[in-house]
Amino acid sequence: MSEKNREGKRTARERLADEREKQKKAEKRRRGLIVGASVLCVLGLAAVIGVIAANSGGDDESEASGPVVAPSGALGKDGLAIPVGKESAKATLTVWEDFRCPACKVFEQNYSPTIHELTESGQLKVEYHLVTLIDNGLGGTGSRNAANAAACAQDAGKFAAYHDVLFENQPPESDDAFADDGKLIELAGKVDGLDTPAFRACVEDGTHNSWVAKSHEAFQKGGFSGTPTVLYEGENINQDRSMTPEKFKRMVEEANKGQ
Structure with missing residues (x-):
């Protein structure tokens, strides 16, 4: 050659x-x-922590000092977890989310069909915790107002459906559109039976604002680095680069074997 x-x-x-x-x-x-999309909503964690510290005496603190009204059926310490799925499920997923967070939307787009399938079949229960990371980083109240509205939807037994609608209609991260109660009420129209006088009053009065502030405080104390933070049986699956919806489904099915 x-x-x-x-x-x-x-x-x-x-x-x-x-x-x-x-x-x-x-x-x-x-x-x-x-x-690993959660890194997108860290917002330069050091900078965010600085903003949070600088604002520690502001609106969030005053809200947290008021009466904390947990939504109906909330579970856990201080009633900060909104449950979805059957209590008898053998697998538990804990999700910390911000309705303004684009990485949370990516997570929901990829995992929500699998999560719905597993919760509806009684194999998985999900505990949702709502936070205001983007409000604290970029300013505004959209994260808080959307979380309050979602808690109002929980009062009406419509949390899961409204949660999905909020992510499906999420504005750009820098657009604080969810600060507008009218927008949140308009989106409630996409969920059968949710747009009622009771729901509107709950949204407009900020009934659960102090509860949202308490939930975000728990997020900070938990030492989490960004949203979404997704814990399966206590393990942060965001850190598993091999994780896929299919792999997650197999893990849940394995936990439910023999049931």
């Missing part, structure tokens, strides 16, 4: 190796977007 041919084959092998390496990196980036 001539030196020229050998060089041509070597170059071809190198090109193939380079292409395979590019594919591996692309796949890693894809998984990182789906599973």
Whole structure:
């Protein structure tokens, strides 16, 4: 074989190796977007912590000092968890979310069909905790107002459906559209039976605002680095780059074997 041919084959092998390496990196980036998207809502955590500290004597503190009205059926310490699914389910998922957080929307887009399937089949229960990370980082009240409205929906037994509607209609992160109670009430019209005088009064009065502030305080004390924070049986599955909806479903089904 001539030196020229050998060089041509070597170059071809190198090109193939380079292409395979590019594919591996692309796949890693894809998984990182789906599973590790929470980094997008950290908002430069050090900066956010500084903003939170600077605002510690502001509106959130005054709200937290008022009466804390937990939504109907809330569970856990201080009633900060909104449950979805059957109590008898053998697997538990804990989700910390901000309705203004784009990474939370990515998580919901990818995982909500699987979560719905597992909760409806009685295999999984989910405990939702609502936080105001984006409000604290970018300003505004959309995270808080949307969380309050979701708690009002829980009072009406419509949390899961309204939760999904809020993420499906999430504005751009820098657009504080959810600060408008009228917008939140308009979106309630997409959930059968939710737009009632009681729901409107709950939204407009900020009935659960202090509860939302308490929930965010618990998020801070938990030392979590961003949203969504997704814990399965206490383990942060956001940190598992191999996690997929299919893998998660197998884990839940395994936990329910023999039931």
